[in-house]
Amino acid sequence: MIRRLPIVALTSAALVLTACANGGDSSDTPAATNSTSNAGKTITLWLAGGDTPDELRTYLSDTFKAKTGATLKIEEQAWPDLVTKLTTSLPDAENTPDVVELGNTQSPTFTNVGAFLDISDQYDALGGDKLLQSFVEAGSVDGKKYALPYYFGSRYMFMRKDVWKEAGVNPPTTLDEFNAAVTKVAQENPRHIKNFSGFFIGGQDWRNGISWIFANGGDLAKKENGQWVSTLSDPNSLKGLQQLQTIQKTASNAPADAKDQTPWLYVNDNDVVTDADGKPTGKTSLSAATIMAPGWAHWSIGDAAKKDGKVVREWNDKKFGTFVLPGNDGKPAPVFAGGSNIAISAKTQNPELSKELMKIIFSPEYQQKLGGAGLGPANSDYVSSLGDDEFAKALIDSASNSKLTPAAPGWAAVEASMVLEEFFGKIEGSNDLAALAKAYDAKITPMLNGK
Amino acid sequence: MTTGTTTAPTTAMAGTPQRANRPRRNRLPLILIIPSLVLLISALGYPIGWQIVTSFKQYGLMQQFGAPAPFVGLDNYKALVTDPYLWTVVVRSIVFCIVTALVTVAIGGAMAVLMNAVSTWARVVLQVALLVAWAMPVVAAMTVWIWIVDWRRGLLNWALVRLGVDGAEGHNWLAEPLSFFVVASVIIVWMSVPFVALSIYAGLTQVSTEVLEAAALDGANGLQRLRHIILPLIAPVLSIVMLLQLIWDLRVFTQIKLLQDAGGVTNETNLLGTYVYQLGTGKGDFGTASAVSILILGLTIALSAYYVRSLMKEDV
């Protein structure tokens, strides 16, 4: 150790000189931004899936390095495996990731078991009440903040304008109009396509289906006297479920076991080969006039076209359109908000550096970059950075009234048990929705409060 | 199986293995199994021990993050055993594994006989095809199979429609549990037959051709030769292959999970493998998941007890 001292001194001197030469950032706590002491340190950020584009990741690494002198390592985790990895790695102080992104529906569960650091002290500086409150709630316990919103997405409707026109139906302005409209389009079936759906919604697709529950004032669960209770059989929820049942019966020809994967397949024409007149020569796979999907689905919708030698989908304004699911009260219907939260691991060895990263993430620059990439920024001040093309407008509108799944500690278990898929899959064929809903309430309530 | 004869070697060099009928000087075999023991105890000892102990505790996500894990004795087991759903899954799994294993061995055996009966080039073609199928990674294979049975773009429906079966258009093969399991069974049979066929074929090639020719001369036809000569000779091969298939098919996980992701109602198609996963990773209830694993172990032993005992006896 003694032998190393001169080397350490020399290195520190060199770094100090470099830091001085670069000019420091004066507004942050000295410890976290002291380049010399942080030079050898690395913190790890786990991002889920490919949602955060490379450009933003580079920005984070560069800015972090410039600000703190430490290195940021970003690791991408696949969504299906995220929970497994969080379960094993977060409790392990030696190997825990420092900052993690996780789904908003997963946040209550992990927050409640104490996986994350209490960052209530940072809350106001990071945006405070301007942050998307439903997401903040998902990451809070007893008023203390642990997981904050990272970005939000939303769901809206993608329609085949041309088919709607051929069916002679106008885009709806209220929920009731919507329910009737899609049924009519299905009945008209102007192109005489087999098993055509006015609105394609899979039998087990609860993430889209719950919009009807929400739109009628119902909810999946509520907190009563400190305990969570499942509310599928509440009168308002039932009203929504009944509307959904009608849609499933009359407007949708989706299979009873379909979930919400790849809905864009049904709206595209999917033909690559066109003859001289531009008419498709292969069999069309168009089978729905309307689908409901997360905003990012628009990249997969459109006509097949060749760009830079690659086949991509190009949006065609004459064929395709978007609209937000309308409510009956003049506002957009509450839909299921997609998105992620972000949190610091409770066992992190680098809490100060992690907090610095959070500051960068919640900085105006980064928030605007998120918007620019089509990801709704957590801070409402910057929502306009999403742009003003039709997708941005639809995203902002539909998100304005969006809802989350209940912030119950046991919610992740409910999702893992696939009981909602099961329930929704049975709606179409049920003769007594109220009884079915009650039966499933009985199954879900015990799971909600966690063990 | 041969062990030592009674004639001992006249020269004993240092480090040479001893004959089996000299147990008093037999430290060599123990030395030979030391690497195995060390490996198994160090790599599997802790995880298996942890699982057994955890099955007696209440261990959920909270405990993973530091909350104390109270001993609850047999509570996890009691809760499982009194849960009708578990029994549904158990029965489903047993039926599935028996049917799939039987079909696998039957097809594999038939293929082996076929390989024995055709000319060399045909046999090699078949063997290569089997090997190539066996080597394909499960994820890739499942992706292709899921594609094949896809209700919209799947090859199966497309082919059926071509053949005139109109009702097949858009038919969803995964929606109904029974159909789901038939698909799952076909896939697993496809994946398991190569190993079975090649193993049984190996056994077949050791059946002496002279005995078979003599029987043929005596008037026994192909089927009779099969039943009375070949089958008894390859019985050991068949039974061990069957046992292995039963063990593996009872625990099957990846294939079912990927099929469930692609379609079908999860809770109606759960087998033991996916059920354990649902409890563990899904719900974070590792105490119960461990208990189910132990139960599966017990179940497997029970199912194969007869064979295992005869194996141990024969192992004299």
Added chain:
Amino acid sequence: MHRSRVKRTLLTTLALVLAFAWAFPVYWMLNSAFLPNVVLQSATPTFLPFGGSFDNLVSVATDGSFGQALTISLIVTLTTVVAAIMIAFLGALAISRFRFRGRASFVLALLLIQMLPAEGLFIAQYKMMSSLGLLNQAIGLAVLYTAAVVPFTIWMLRGFVAGVPADLEEAAMVDGLSRTKAFLKITFPLLAPGLVASAVYAFLQAWNEFTVALVVMTEEQSRTLPLWLRGFVQASASRETDWGQVMAASTLVAVPVIIFFLIVQGRMSSGLVGGAVKG
């Protein structure tokens, strides 16, 4: 065995049909690897990749992460194979050539280990590897894989070893060879096919394993091929899953195994003759 021509032709046809049926999914995977995603999602299947391209394969192979994952997988898998064969071979020798106290228990234990489902063990395995500092280390993963593979490999090899009568060594020794030389010159070569067969089995197990690797190799640069493949099967906010790429990636993962397989195929069929499964 005299068969009529007709019968022979029928049987040959049957064999070819079965070969086609079994190899079909592999062909489909290869076919899809050459096609772009849009074509793959069409309702009409495309059987031959004319007009397809190497794009998928190229983009996937030059990803940078492929080479790394391939290296890690090779290191882990080959280590596992070599270690498992050596350890299991010794064990197989012990239980098939000798009788000793505790032999029955050992064999029974081997059987029981194989019967325990592995899905519940990953939490404990993670804790163990973490406390030993072996996370993200190829050697750590190899140890876990070796332990998983050894029980079955001992079983397999036991049959092969037993299939070589000790008398052969006897005879060689009567001729003047030492015990060890006799073993190496006579017995060992006869065991080679069996060793190869076991090696292939071990290779496959380690090459394709997913869950333990997921949990133990937490960093991107220490990913094995199955983890790498997983990364392609994901939609995200900016793109949907490109199935052409997934199939191309799968092909890359499968091809080394298949090549390895075909090389040892000749030795292997005679290896299986010895029979793991002779009982």
